Amino acid sequence: MNSDHHVILRVVSKMLLPIIVMFAFYTQFHGDFGPGGGFQAGIIIAVGVILYALIAGVPAAMRAVPPAFTRSLAAIGVMVYAGVGYWAMLKGGNYLEYQALFNEPPGEHHGQHIGIMVIELGVLFGVSGAMLTIFYAFAGRVAEIRDKDW
Amino acid sequence: MTGVLEGDIGIALVNILLLTVLFVVAIAIARLRNLFAIVMLSGIYSLVSATWYVVVDAVDVAFTEAAVGAGMSTVVLLGAMLLTSRTAKPDKKFARLGPLLVVIATGVMLIYASVDLPALGDPNSPVNQGVGLTYMQINWADTGIPNVVTSVLGSYRGFDTLGETTVVFLAGLAVALLLGFGERSLAESIRREGNLPDRNAASGAEAGKEEDAS
Amino acid sequence: MLEFILERANYWAIIGLMMIGLYITFASGNLIKRLVGLSLFQTSVCLFYVTLGKVAGGTAPILYGEDAVEHGGGHGADAAHHATGVTGGHALGNASAPVELVHTYSNVLPHVLMLTAIVVGVATLSVGLALIVRIREAYGSIESDEVREIDLEMALAQEAEIDQWLNEAGA
Numbered sequence: 259m260n261s262d263h264h265v266i267l268r269v270v271s272k273m274l275l276p277i278i279v280m281f282a283f284y285t286q287f288h289g290d291f292g293p294g295g296g297f298q299a300g301i302i303i304a305v306g307v308i309l310y311a312l313i314a315g316v317p318a319a320m321r322a323v324p325p326a327f328t329r330s331l332a333a334i335g336v337m338v339y340a341g342v343g344y345w346a347m348l349k350g351g352n353y354l355e356y357q358a359l360f361n362e363p364p365g366e367h368h369g370q371h372i373g374i375m376v377i378e379l380g381v382l383f384g385v386s387g388a389m390l391t392i393f394y395a396f397a398g399r400v401a402e403i404r405d406k407d408w
Numbered sequence: 409m410t411g412v413l414e415g416d417i418g419i420a421l422v423n424i425l426l427l428t429v430l431f432v433v434a435i436a437i438a439r440l441r442n443l444f445a446i447v448m449l450s451g452i453y454s455l456v457s458a459t460w461y462v463v464v465d466a467v468d469v470a471f472t473e474a475a476v477g478a479g480m481s482t483v484v485l486l487g488a489m490l491l492t493s494r495t496a497k498p499d500k501k502f503a504r505l506g507p508l509l510v511v512i513a514t515g516v517m518l519i520y521a522s523v524d525l526p527a528l529g530d531p532n533s534p535v536n537q538g539v540g541l542t543y544m545q546i547n548w549a550d551t552g553i554p555n556v557v558t559s560v561l562g563s564y565r566g567f568d569t570l571g572e573t574t575v576v577f578l579a580g581l582a583v584a585l586l587l588g589f590g591e592r593s594l595a596e597s598i599r600r601e602g603n604l605p606d607r608n609a610a611s612g613a614e615a616g617k618e619e620d621a622s
Numbered sequence: 623m624l625e626f627i628l629e630r631a632n633y634w635a636i637i638g639l640m641m642i643g644l645y646i647t648f649a650s651g652n653l654i655k656r657l658v659g660l661s662l663f664q665t666s667v668c669l670f671y672v673t674l675g676k677v678a679g680g681t682a683p684i685l686y687g688e689d690a691v692e693h694g695g696g697h698g699a700d701a702a703h704h705a706t707g708v709t710g711g712h713a714l715g716n717a718s719a720p721v722e723l724v725h726t727y728s729n730v731l732p733h734v735l736m737l738t739a740i741v742v743g744v745a746t747l748s749v750g751l752a753l754i755v756r757i758r759e760a761y762g763s764i765e766s767d768e769v770r771e772i773d774l775e776m777a778l779a780q781e782a783e784i785d786q787w788l789n790e791a792g793a
Contacts, residue, residue, distance in 0.1 A: 528632050539731060
């Protein structure tokens with residue numbers, strides 16, 4: 259990975275990385291008004307880390323985003339999602355009934371907005387964590403991806 | 409009744425063009441033996457079908473297909489290809505005949521069944537009159553979220569999405585249990601820093617362990 | 623007749639794509655190619671669902687214009703809101719009354735179903751690929767006929783071993 263002919267690729271990708279992650283967050287939080295949501299944003303964040311792994315090597319990516327962190331992130335995502343359901347139950351509603359989160363009458367949309375935002379965050383964590391775990395499992399199996407393999 | 413004929417002629421042309429490209433890519437996948445080319449073509453197939461989703465108004469699906477199909481699944485397929493082999497064995501000539509007959513019979517039956525389907529774009533078809541239309545009509549008063557896909561995904565079908573997230577999590581877990589969490593690559597980096605002895609010795613020991621395990 | 627064909631040409635094209643995916647799954651012995659065929663088949667099923675939900679003259683299912691009037695501060699301004707506020711009665715668990723939409727939108731339900739199906743599809747695809755990687759490590763091959771031969775040889779060897787052991791035990 260130290261060969262010089264990748265230098266343009268490395269520099270350009272390094273510039274692209276923050277933009278990719280920012281686009282993922284735009285996708286996440288603009289999902290209420292346009293196309294997008296937790297699934298897409300999770301995949302885009304995972305792809306950003308995968309791009310980093312491709313240009314800097316998998317060990318470097320594993321130091322930046324450790325595998326232990328990604329698999330906990332996947333579990334946390336599912337728990338956040340399920341937790342919203344229990345939050346609604348604690349407030350006296352049914353499981354995942356966002357209207358009950360703040361005990362609102364119909365027509366008030368605060369609970370719906372907050373509820374959907376939190377479960378989309380859960381989906382984001384779950385999907386990005388699971389996808390990165392899958393990528394590390396496959397990429398960690400080969401010692402290093404050599405140039406001739408691409 | 410005149411669903412597709414009423415619409416824009418440009419849209420119809422784009423429709424035909426994209427479906428033709430999909431056909432060409434699919435047939436190329438069926439005929440090729442180089443796995444690298446097959447994986448790349450499946451990425452192209454996903455990207456073209458994402459474009460086609462935009463033509464039929466499914467922007468969220470298009471976004472997902474472009475991110476998942478063209479990005480993630482290509483990466484995973486490439487990772488698996490690097491770990492296994494680069495080319496497929498050629499098929500035996502007569503072995504193609506049976507699958508071909510089965511597939512043609514299935515296709516003819518499906519086309520025969522599709523004669524009963526409502527016309528493309530018919531607003532009065534059972535598909536477009538049922539619960540989908542109701543979601544569109546009650547969504548704004550219920551949730552106040554303009555993107556109906558998000559509100560149906562998160563609110564009306566929240567249980568469904570919880571299940572899907574759990575499935576994705578479990579799939580990640582299953583892959584990690586089958587392949588490990590990437591320790592080999594970490595071992596490589598530790599060895600390079602000088603904490604582990606010679607590479608050949610290390611990989612030899614690893615291979616020996618594997619044989620014992622299997 | 624031409625109209626009839628044009629109205630269903632999309633379905634037939636998608637059925638054709640589906641059948642190519644099915645053919646790849648059936649005919650190829652290579653396991654990775656087989657999974658690619660399966661994902662082709664899955665994408666075609668998604669295409670079929672989404673094309674059924676298309677409404678002529680419709681747009682993407684994102685409410686705009688008169689269908690999504692912002693209600694500044696209060697909620698009485700919007701007729702639909704007002705109605706639900708009055709008829710709602712109990713605070714929780716009431717669906718609002720359907721309102722007529724001004725614009726035409728495509729059907730939202732197939733989009734939601736296929737969106738989640740695609741994400742789950744890549745998750746299951748990676749589980750399948752992980753299994754293939756393990757098969758390769760155990761058998762040294764990912765061609766299904768070679769794997770079957772090795773399996774047969776192993777079974778025969780085990781049978782022979784058992785026979786030998788039985789003979790020895792009997793003697």
